[in-house]
Amino acid sequence: MARIELVNLRKTYGSVLAVRDLNCVIEDGEFVVFVGPSGCGKTTTLRLIAGFEEPDRGEIRIDGRVVNDLEPRDRGLGMVFQSHALFPHKTVAQNIEFGLRMKKVPRDERARRVREVAEMVRLTPLLNKLPGACSGGESQRVALARTLVTNPSTFLLDEPLSSLDAKLRRELRAECDRLHQELKKTFIFVTHDQEEAMTLADRIVVMRDGDIEQVGSPMEIYAEPVSDFVADFFGSPSMNLVSGEIVADNGAPRFRSPHFSLALPPEAVGEAPTGSVTLGIRPEHVRVQREVGAAADLTLPVRLVEPLGKDTLLYFDIGAERPFIAVTEGLALAELDAGERVGLTLTRDRLVLFAADGKRVTRHPVGARQ
Amino acid sequence: MAEALAGAATGTAAPGRLDASRSKAVRRFKWMILSPLLLMLLSLLTPVLLLQLYFSFHQWTVYLSSWWNADFVGLDIFQSVFTDPRFGWAVLRSLAFAGGSTIGCFVLGFSLAYLIYRPFRGQALYYALFIVPMLTVPIVIAYTGQMLLDRSGPLNDILSRLTGHDIQVLWLSNPDIALLTVTLLDIWNWTPFSFIIMLAGLSSLPKEPVEAAQILGASSWRIFWEVQLPLLRPVILLALVLRFLDAMGSFPIIWGLLQGGPGTATETLGIYIYITTWQDFNVSLGAAQSYVTMVMMVGIVLLAIRLLRREKRSLDTMYAKPQEAEETA
Amino acid sequence: MTKTRRRRVAAAGRYAFLTLWAVIVVFPLYWIVSTSFKPSDQWFSWPPVYFPSPPTLDNYRDVWIGATSVAEGGQTALSLQTPFLALRNSLILAFGATALAVLYGSVIAYGVSRYRLLSETRMFQLLMLRMVPPIVIVAPLSLYFSYLGLLDSMFGLGVMYFLTSLPYAVWMTKSFIDEVPREVEQAAEILGASRWRTVFEVVLPLIRSGLVATFMFILILNWSEYLLSLILSKTNIVTLPVELSKFEGSTEGRLFGRQAALSVGITFPLIIIGLFIRKHLARGFSFGMVRR
Numbered sequence: 001m002a003r004i005e006l007v008n009l010r011k012t013y014g015s016v017l018a019v020r021d022l023n024c025v026i027e028d029g030e031f032v033v034f035v036g037p038s039g040c041g042k043t044t045t046l047r048l049i050a051g052f053e054e055p056d057r058g059e060i061r062i063d064g065r066v067v068n069d070l071e072p073r074d075r076g077l078g079m080v081f082q083s084h085a086l087f088p089h090k091t092v093a094q095n096i097e098f099g100l101r102m103k104k105v106p107r108d109e110r111a112r113r114v115r116e117v118a119e120m121v122r123l124t125p126l127l128n129k130l131p132g133a134c135s136g137g138e139s140q141r142v143a144l145a146r147t148l149v150t151n152p153s154t155f156l157l158d159e160p161l162s163s164l165d166a167k168l169r170r171e172l173r174a175e176c177d178r179l180h181q182e183l184k185k186t187f188i189f190v191t192h193d194q195e196e197a198m199t200l201a202d203r204i205v206v207m208r209d210g211d212i213e214q215v216g217s218p219m220e221i222y223a224e225p226v227s228d229f230v231a232d233f234f235g236s237p238s239m240n241l242v243s244g245e246i247v248a249d250n251g252a253p254r255f256r257s258p259h260f261s262l263a264l265p266p267e268a269v270g271e272a273p274t275g276s277v278t279l280g281i282r283p284e285h286v287r288v289q290r291e292v293g294a295a296a297d298l299t300l301p302v303r304l305v306e307p308l309g310k311d312t313l314l315y316f317d318i319g320a321e322r323p324f325i326a327v328t329e330g331l332a333l334a335e336l337d338a339g340e341r342v343g344l345t346l347t348r349d350r351l352v353l354f355a356a357d358g359k360r361v362t363r364h365p366v367g368a369r370q
Numbered sequence: 371m372a373e374a375l376a377g378a379a380t381g382t383a384a385p386g387r388l389d390a391s392r393s394k395a396v397r398r399f400k401w402m403i404l405s406p407l408l409l410m411l412l413s414l415l416t417p418v419l420l421l422q423l424y425f426s427f428h429q430w431t432v433y434l435s436s437w438w439n440a441d442f443v444g445l446d447i448f449q450s451v452f453t454d455p456r457f458g459w460a461v462l463r464s465l466a467f468a469g470g471s472t473i474g475c476f477v478l479g480f481s482l483a484y485l486i487y488r489p490f491r492g493q494a495l496y497y498a499l500f501i502v503p504m505l506t507v508p509i510v511i512a513y514t515g516q517m518l519l520d521r522s523g524p525l526n527d528i529l530s531r532l533t534g535h536d537i538q539v540l541w542l543s544n545p546d547i548a549l550l551t552v553t554l555l556d557i558w559n560w561t562p563f564s565f566i567i568m569l570a571g572l573s574s575l576p577k578e579p580v581e582a583a584q585i586l587g588a589s590s591w592r593i594f595w596e597v598q599l600p601l602l603r604p605v606i607l608l609a610l611v612l613r614f615l616d617a618m619g620s621f622p623i624i625w626g627l628l629q630g631g632p633g634t635a636t637e638t639l640g641i642y643i644y645i646t647t648w649q650d651f652n653v654s655l656g657a658a659q660s661y662v663t664m665v666m667m668v669g670i671v672l673l674a675i676r677l678l679r680r681e682k683r684s685l686d687t688m689y690a691k692p693q694e695a696e697e698t699a
Numbered sequence: 700m701t702k703t704r705r706r707r708v709a710a711a712g713r714y715a716f717l718t719l720w721a722v723i724v725v726f727p728l729y730w731i732v733s734t735s736f737k738p739s740d741q742w743f744s745w746p747p748v749y750f751p752s753p754p755t756l757d758n759y760r761d762v763w764i765g766a767t768s769v770a771e772g773g774q775t776a777l778s779l780q781t782p783f784l785a786l787r788n789s790l791i792l793a794f795g796a797t798a799l800a801v802l803y804g805s806v807i808a809y810g811v812s813r814y815r816l817l818s819e820t821r822m823f824q825l826l827m828l829r830m831v832p833p834i835v836i837v838a839p840l841s842l843y844f845s846y847l848g849l850l851d852s853m854f855g856l857g858v859m860y861f862l863t864s865l866p867y868a869v870w871m872t873k874s875f876i877d878e879v880p881r882e883v884e885q886a887a888e889i890l891g892a893s894r895w896r897t898v899f900e901v902v903l904p905l906i907r908s909g910l911v912a913t914f915m916f917i918l919i920l921n922w923s924e925y926l927l928s929l930i931l932s933k934t935n936i937v938t939l940p941v942e943l944s945k946f947e948g949s950t951e952g953r954l955f956g957r958q959a960a961l962s963v964g965i966t967f968p969l970i971i972i973g974l975f976i977r978k979h980l981a982r983g984f985s986f987g988m989v990r991r
Contacts, residue, residue, distance in 0.1 A: 052581055069702050073587040085578035088688040089600045102587035132688050143582075150586060396814055399894050403810045406803070410862060414843075421839035482720060485713050492714075498974055499721050502728065505973035507923040509940040510962040514731050517743075517955055524730060524747040558723070566980050612830075619832025622925035626944060640834040647838045648930075660835035667835075671827040679823065 002063060002076070002153035002186045003028050004049065009058035011044055018044040020210035022058070031180050031187040035197040036207035037233075042190045045207070046158055049188065050079055062154075073102075078152035082159040084143040086131040092142050093118075093127040099150035117149040121175065137168040141175070148179070154186040161196065169196075176200060194234045198222065206230050228278055228354040237283050237313060237325045245276045246353075255279055255353075259318040260298040265348050277361070278354040285350040286326035288314060288333060289343040296343025300324070307334035316344070425657035440654070447658040456634065457659060460642040461666075467553050467624075467638055468617035474557035475613050476606070479564025487572040497569075504562035512626025515555050516542065542628065545635035552624050552636050556617060564609045571605030572598075601688075604681035611674040618667065639663055731966070735759065735959035742955040758960035782961055785942035789965075792853065792928075792938060793921040796860035801914045803861075804868025805876070805906075809898050811869070812876045813884070822870070829866040837930045844931060851933040859927050864917045871916065875909030876902060912979030915972055922969055939965045 009022040019041045026032050034042040047053045049060055051072035059066050067075050086095050093114055100110045118124045121141045131139055140160055147155060157176070161169045177200055180187050191197060197204050198218045206213040206221065206229075214226040225231035231239045244257025246264070255262045257279070289296060303323060304315035312334045316324040326344060336342065352362045426447055430440035451457055482500055486493060503511075518525050519541035529537040541551045575598055583593045621640045624630065630637035630645060637645070643663065647656030734742065736754040762782055810816030817825065840859075841850060849855030879902055887901045903910065928938040943965060946958045973980075 050581075050585060052584075071702060072581070072585045073589075075585075077585060079582065079585045081578045081582060083576070083578050085576070085582040087579050087583075087597055089684075098583065098588075099586035102592065130688065146582070146586070395894075400810055400814055400816050403806055403816060407807065407865070410858070414858070414862065418836050418839045418843055421843060422836060425839065478720070482717070485717060490710075490713075496717050496721060498977060499724055501973060501977050501980070502970055503724055505919055505970045506728070506966050507940055507962075507969065509923070509925050509943055510731070510966050511727070513943065513946070513958055514727050514962065516953075517734065517959075518727060518730055520743065522743070522745040522747070524749070527747050558727070615827070615830035619830070619834065621832070621834060622923075622940065626925075640832050643834050653838055656838055660838065664831060664835045667831045671830055675820075675823040675827060679819065682819075 004154065004186065004188070005059075005061040005064075006045070006049070007059040007061065009045070009048060009060070010056045011041075011048060011053060012056055017210050019048065019055070022210075022212060024205060024212060024215070026186060026188060029184050029186055031177075031189065031200055031202045032205060033189045033191060033197040033201035033203075034205045034207055035191055035194060035233075036213070038192060039209075040207040041210040042192075042205075042207045043158055046156055046188065046190045050077055050156055051075055076153050077156055078147035078150055078154070079156040080140070080143045080147055080158065080160045082162055084131075084139045084160075084163075086139055086142055086146075088131050091128050091130055092123060092134065095131065095142055096123075096127075096145045096149055098146060103150070113149050117145045120148065120179075121145050136164050137172060140164065140172055144175070144179070148183075152185070154188060157187065157189045159191055160189075162191070162193070173200060195236065198234065206233065224360075225352075226360055227358040228280065228360075229358055231280055231352065231354070231360070235282055237327065239280045239282045240286070240324050241322075241354075242279045242318065242320060242324070243276070244279060259320070262297055262346070264351070264353075276356050278358075280352040280354060281346045281350060283313070283325040283327040285347040286324075287345040287347065288326050288328050289345070290333070290336075291343070295345065297345050299341055299343050301339050301341050302336050303338060305334060305336050305338065307331050314342075422657045422660055425654045426661050429654050447654050448662070450655065451658045451662055456637075457642065457662075459634065460637055460639045463549060463636065464618055464638040464640070467549060467556070467620070467636075468614050470550075470553040471556040471560065471617040471620075472610055472614040474553065475561045475564040476610055478557065478561045479566075479609065480568045480606075482561070482565050483568035483572055487569055500565055501562045503558050504560060504566075506559065508559060508620075508622040509626045511555055511559050512623050515551075515627050519551060543632055545632050548628055548632055548635040552627055555627065556620060556623055559623065560613060560616075564613060567605060567609045567612075568602075571602050575601055604678075604685050607677055607681050611678060615667075615671065615674065618670070728966075728970075731959050731962050734955055735963050737956050737959075739956055743953065758956040762957045762960045763964065781937060782939075782942055782964070785937045785939045786964070788853070788936050789922060789939040792857055792860055792936070793918055796857050797864060797914055797918045797921050800861050800864035800868045800917060801872065801910060804865050804913075805872040805903060805910060806898060807865075808869045808873035808876050809902060812873055813881070822873075825866045826870055829863060833863070833926055837926065841930050850931060851935045853936050856928060856931050856936055856938075859931065860921050860924065863924075863927075864921060867917055867920070868913060871913040872906065872909060875906040875913075879905050908979055912976050915976040916980065919969055919973060922965075 004026040006022050006024045006026075009019050010017075011019040022041075022045060034045060036042050044053065048055050051067070051070060055068065060068055062075060087098070090098070096117060097110045097114045100113060105113070114127075115124070118127055121144055123138070123141055123145055126134060126138060126142070131142065134142065140163075143160070160176075161172055164172065173196060176187070176189070180200075187200075189196075189200060198221075201218055203215060203217055204221050205215050208229055214221060214230050216224070221230060222234050225234070228241060232241060242257050242259065244255055244261075247254050247256050249263070253264045255264050255277070262279075298318075300316040300318065302314055303317050304313075306313035306315070309331070310329075312328050312331055314326045314328065314333065314336065316326070318324045324344075333342075352360060355361050425440075427442060427444065428440035429443045429447065486496060486500075517523060520526075521538055521540055521543070525541070526537050526539055529539075539547070542548065579597055580593055583597045588596070619640060620638070621644070624636050624638055624641055625644070628636045630641040639659075643656050643659050646652050646659060733749065733751055735758050736756070737748065737751040738753070738755045738757065741748040741751055807816065811822060844850045844852075844855050847855070849858075883905070884897050884901060887897045892901065923940060924938070925940045925944075928936075928941050929944070932938070932941065939961075943958065943961055946954055946961070
């Protein structure tokens, strides 16, 4: 059993408040991902849990027991570091068995367990190599094995895939997933990559400037973001965000921006009927029609066409900083020429409005493809 | 010329033209850099070494006017060097001094570096203070030592006050402890050197393996012994070797403080050679002694080079980037 | 013991040890300074005087300005008036030889770093050359120099300082040059710079702080150098350390106060310089044994 509770955690570095009154519960066996931009406090939180940093205030509890005063080695945790942190002068096998030696496990059993774990992560041919001779992916697997073999109740992973190239990252991601399902232990994973968060997590904790912005399952985070920050962070390509204001037009709410205006269904507006807002619509909810008809919400020339194979991305300039993006399936629209005008329609029940403070005001879910 | 043009036309690289002119330019560049040095070494070192060799085989003392008329005496002078017990003692004293200084500097320097390398309040001040002895001119240390270590000097005074006994150690006039005294002064002088080298080594150690070891259950001692120390071996060796070699040739501190005395208590190799050559004016004996010393030092130096290179190699393998390490998955 | 208690005990122990060594470091220096301000009756009194009362500038005046009222014969009087000369000589020799050694040494280091001018073996041999005690060649050296007329000359001693500084100069600057990415030079080459120009206008400016650190370290060595200057100088080019040793043979007893005043002048400029470059010292001292 390894239920971890973070209670009112606060950590300051000099004048920087890294973690701000954090409260969070991580259930036994969960795969929790802490995600957010650089400097949001996710790594600090992980290091507080591990015991490498001491909180200024608050408690860390493992299975109900307060562990603030315990050294990292007494907390029963395992950790994988971003730089894999292997001992460069020891062989892979010596690296893996290190934790067992510290626990004074007898030699035969050590050798056996090392072999088992090496099989589990497919490292057997590398056992006598030095870390310097291993590639990035291999090194990270050694780091995993080194932690695995000690059988901790909880695994802490600090951006373990960030130093790998895209292909390796996907492979090791699958590896982590597989391990979690096999071992059924608690995994606390820190990353800045929203894709990793979405694919690996049972629950995502979105952090921003030391605070928790939102906690939820990947679906909840994607479909019901609590703020424009969360909505923007998740999803690739990101949600289109257009600033404007809500005006009453003969009693019906209307969204008006310098670039276009739109009649809004009343349920989209929620509790903030007037004022400045940000309109959000995910690229996959923007329908593109080649034939310019009156039915389109806006008609714009295509600036850039990106055929990706599975989808095609279309970029439009609506006069804002970021381009307006629409995603269409397949390569049907891949032959569009830049400058060609097309009609765009925004799916009404996928529209979302964010108030001036960033909080979402629409009540219905805004994510997930049809 | 034709082949080059033909090569250019077809787009294939005709090997030679660019490479040849580049390597010629590089060679000229290298030659231009190195020649002044070679010239200086040749015009200075070679005659001096030959002269020294000459004196080892020809008996000459300064009173005789023309040195090129000195008598050839074969290996006699060398023989007298090897049968001279005073020379043997000088060698032993040099080794003791150098060894003592090296170990002392290392133990102190490492301890200080280890206590300091992680940030804490006052770190900068301590660091600045600890460097200072190395910046002090050795001859000044010697003469200051004379003032401090006098029988009725401040050191004995402080020790007396601290312990309540009347302490009157004869730091400078007791032949049994004179060598120790001068070794302690040398340690004071050069600890910062080892300190800085070890500090550089400790600071360059990667932090994350230490944390990984912590969470895997290792105690601080374990971590030091198994994770940090092995990576520090090259740096430690460097600190030891450099200090030892330097201490073997130490002159100003010993000469300034005691001139090899009392008696011959602090007569190390360098001192003995100096006395032989410039006080006894026995140039030939001094020359032979110098050659023996040179050979000995070269031997030690070669050994040191071998050790250091081995450490550098192991560092290179540990930190090598795997060029085309294939995924074995 | 809880974590915090253990931490506090360890911290106290650490401070105790560090402060002890700090006191050991500072005390001799304090002694020199305080002695330099002592009137002559307090130079070697028993019990030792730790704080001069009243402090006086006589020693400084006598040593550095040379207005001595003590009547002494020949040798001693002469030595008391030459500290300034020795200062001048030390300045010229130390700064000049060091500057040239760093300049030339960094060019050699560049050749080694980029073009394998010297093999690894040769590099180590170069360093070890410096390690053989200079005493073993000073005798024939002085004879050789006297024939060349270089004895007691700035040039002669300067050349020796230059040569003995080179190994350190090469090794230390090489470690700095190694850290400059090759692309920078390749960019210069494509833009038309010759090799020499690349060295002087691109690479060396980039390692400015490393050059300064190297310069200061070698300066310390040359400034403190004793043996070569003792043997190879007679009257013209006495350097400060040799000048100080003249107090040893002084006929009027130990002039501790004046000796201290001279020592302060010799030592403290160096300490100040060294403190300025302390941030860079560690980088230059790795000799290839430290990886970042």
